[in-house]
Amino acid sequence: MKLITCKALSKQFGSKRALNDVNLELSAGEPIALVGPNGAGKTTLFSLLCGYIRPTEGAVEILGYAPGSPALLGKVSALPQDARLDPNLIIATQLELFAQLQGFSAAAARQECQRVLALVGLPEVAPQKPSSLSHGMSKRVSIAQALIGSPELVLLDEPTAGLDPANAKAIRELVRGQVGKTTFVISSHNLAELEKLCDKVLYLDKGILNQSISIQDDLADEYLTLTMQSCDDTALTAALEALPQVLSVKSSQSKEFVIHYQITASFALETELFALFNRQDWRYRALQRGRTLEDKLFSQA
Numbered sequence: 196m197k198l199i200t201c202k203a204l205s206k207q208f209g210s211k212r213a214l215n216d217v218n219l220e221l222s223a224g225e226p227i228a229l230v231g232p233n234g235a236g237k238t239t240l241f242s243l244l245c246g247y248i249r250p251t252e253g254a255v256e257i258l259g260y261a262p263g264s265p266a267l268l269g270k271v272s273a274l275p276q277d278a279r280l281d282p283n284l285i286i287a288t289q290l291e292l293f294a295q296l297q298g299f300s301a302a303a304a305r306q307e308c309q310r311v312l313a314l315v316g317l318p319e320v321a322p323q324k325p326s327s328l329s330h331g332m333s334k335r336v337s338i339a340q341a342l343i344g345s346p347e348l349v350l351l352d353e354p355t356a357g358l359d360p361a362n363a364k365a366i367r368e369l370v371r372g373q374v375g376k377t378t379f380v381i382s383s384h385n386l387a388e389l390e391k392l393c394d395k396v397l398y399l400d401k402g403i404l405n406q407s408i409s410i411q412d413d414l415a416d417e418y419l420t421l422t423m424q425s426c427d428d429t430a431l432t433a434a435l436e437a438l439p440q441v442l443s444v445k446s447s448q449s450k451e452f453v454i455h456y457q458i459t460a461s462f463a464l465e466t467e468l469f470a471l472f473n474r475q476d477w478r479y480r481a482l483q484r485g486r487t488l489e490d491k492l493f494s495q496a
């Protein structure tokens with residue numbers, strides 16, 4: 196059974212085609228990234244998956260059911276981009292209320308509230324009102340709310356936007372910790388973060404699903420991404436291009452080079468690179484197999 200199936204899915208708002216003929220099949224498992232420029236249709240796709248809006252054409256199914264179907268109660272949850280906690284109620288009251296709406300008894304709801312707050316590392320905030328929480332803590336509590344009842348699918352729209360690095364890391368670790376129990380679909384503009392967290396990446400642009408990339412598959416690719424600390428960029432490019440197995444070298448941004456090469460023996464190119472740095476007294480910062488997500492999405496190579 197597929198987790199998400201979209202067949203020829205389109206959504207029109209007046210004259211605006213926000214989603215255009217999206218076909219998609221996703222299985223449960225590692226977190227899935229949804230990326231694309233502003234206005235690409237990411238929130239529209241999330242809203243269709245949640246059943247907040249209906250398609251103009253085509254169909255969407257989650258676990259074989261239409262979004263919003265009673266059969267999906269407790270199996271799917273979402274954290275919208277602009278989700279807000281109720282300012283008038285203490286955290287425990289609102290989380291327990293959501294648990295009871297899912298069918299938990301009052302006593303089980305209290306336990307579930309403690310469980311999800313512990314998952315996001317904030318058990319102490321249960322008796323507090325949202326006004327006493329920082330932005331990052333509020334976001335984590337909202338994620339706790341999305342985890343009530345251990346849903347099979349959780350949609351997170353921009354979960355780390357505006358968060359400090361420590362809170363963003365806490366959310367990444369939380370998501371990683373739930374793999375195997377819950378599949379997350381995460382919409383974000385932070386490609387470096389998605390690269391660390393997700394296996395599959397869906398790229399929407401102008402309502403069209405352009406690419407679906409697996410980050411794991413790419414590790415076998417014949418690319419190395421080299422980030423230098425100090426070097427002569429022109430001399431480095433020339434030296435790399437002179438290596439027999441190197442097919443092309445591209446400077447993707449300052450001091451970052453994407454090397455496309457032919458694999459001969461394991462680590463043969465890496466060995467040559469280190470010898471070259473040693474001879475030239477160049478310092479490298481990182482050498483990564485494959486290409487960065489940014490390069491894969493935005494380069495023509």
Ligand SMILES: Nc1ncnc2c1ncn2[C@@H]1O[C@H](COP(=O)(O)OP(=O)(O)OP(=O)(O)O)[C@@H](O)[C@H]1O
Pocket residue numbers: 208209211212213231232233234235236237238239240
């Ligand atoms: N309710 C609506 N009425 C009219 N147009 C809408 C509506 N919702 C979305 N749109 C339009 O549909 C397009 C896709 O919007 P959407 O919010 O899905 O993009 P997004 O990828 O989530 O963007 P962002 O990264 O800025 O959040 C945009 O052009 C937007 O203006």
